[in-house]
Amino acid sequence: MHLLYPAVLAALLFSTGLYGVLARRNAILVLMSVELMLAAVSLNLVAFDVWLRDAMHSGQVLTLFLIALAAAEIGIGLAIVLLVYRTRGTSAIDQLRELGESAHPAPDEPAAERTTETTPT
Amino acid sequence: MTGQEVVFVIVGVVVLGAAVRCVTTRELVHAALWLVVALGGLAVQYLLLTAEFVAWVQVLIYLGSVVVLLLFGLMLTRAPIGPSPDADSGNRPVALAVSLASAAALVALVVDAFRTSWIELDRPHGxxxxxxxxxxxxxxxxxxxxxxxxxxxxxxxxxxxxxRGNEQRTEQRTEQRDGQRNGGVG
Incomplete structure (x- = not known):
């Protein structure tokens, strides 16, 4: 089999997941897109491991580790999303802005403070 | 094209279509089900690459538990039946541009790098x-x-x-048990 087939499929799958991460609003859908990106990485690992005939099976063992890490990530991520939903009442990631800087800062002291802080020297 | 390549291309088209539907559909539960299709097709790709152990682990862990966890998460936050129009945020054009640019760059790079590489699949490896x-x-x-x-x-x-988010959730059912636990701890 030509190596291009799995490699191109993995690249396209990664880009699809990237679109999902950037364009989705619900946090759980973002987690699903992250799963797609991890699956693309797994396909790459397996394909290159089979291509190289690695004696230590590095790619496949790392794929197994990646699957376990994805399970841990999805558990923690869902716990955090559920906690946020319980306390805030929403899981839309563009409404959870309590920790972010405001895009239009107030014209008094925060702007002055920021200009003094971020002035390059 | 060998038979394995034909099957790989067919299943790859299915995987890619399911992934695109997963990130673009407006029904949240359908997105999880399309994710099942995409990850299951990926297990078939692993089998075609003779990595059978990884394929079955993929089926067990991803299809068995991760998707169920995601469905539980969807049900516990909110479970709308039917399309929800606010599934996508406002930066869809930017996301589309970024993903298309990354897809073009990655595919061009991969095609240029591995144009003459062949996977030998006669002996199973995995x-x-x-x-x-x-x-x-x-x-x-x-x-x-x-x-x-x-x-x-x-x-x-x-x-x-x-x-401590229990005070919203605990109704009359678990009130008594929580009272006992808090009394025991404090």
Whole structure:
């Protein structure tokens, strides 16, 4: 089999997941897109491991580790999303802005403070 | 094109279509079901690449538990039946541009780099026996570290999901039990 087939499929799958991460609003859908990106990485690992005939099976063992890490990530991520939903009442990631800087800062002291802080020297 | 390549292309088109539907559909539960199709097709790709152990682990872990967890998450936050128009945020054009640019760059790079590489699939590479031996001979220490990490993640998930948010959730059913527990602790 030509190596291009799995490699191109993995690249396209990664880009699809990237679109999902950037364009989705619900946090759980973002987690699903992250799963797609991890699956693309797994396909790459397996394909290159089979291509190289690695004696230590590095790619496949790392794929197994990646699957376990994805399970841990999805558990923690869902716990955090559920906690946020319980306390805030929403899981839309563009409404959870309590920790972010405001895009239009107030014209008094925060702007002055920021200009003094971020002035390059 | 050999038969394996034909099957790989067909299943790859299915995987890619399911992935695109997963990130573009407006029905949240359908997105999880399309994710099942995409990950199941990816298990078929692993089988075609003769990595059978990884394929069955993929089926067990991803299709068996991760998608069920995601469906539980969707049901516990909100479970709208039918399309929800606010599934996509406002930066769809930017996301589309970024993903198309990354797809073009990655595909061009991969095609340029591996134009003359062929995978030899006559001898299987990735049966359960050799992978298991390699896992428990060369990769024991990362394996144990990963098991500790999984335990920590599990404990962390439990701690995060059962904190003082109980006062909204505890109705008459668990009130008495919580009273006993708080009395015992405090």
């Amino acid at each position: 049966e359960s026996g050799p992978v298991g031996e390699s896992l428990f001979q060369n990769w024991v220490l990362p394996f144990e570290a990963l098991s500790v990490l999984l335990l920590a993640a599990l404990v962390g998930a439990i701690v995060v999901s059962r904190t």
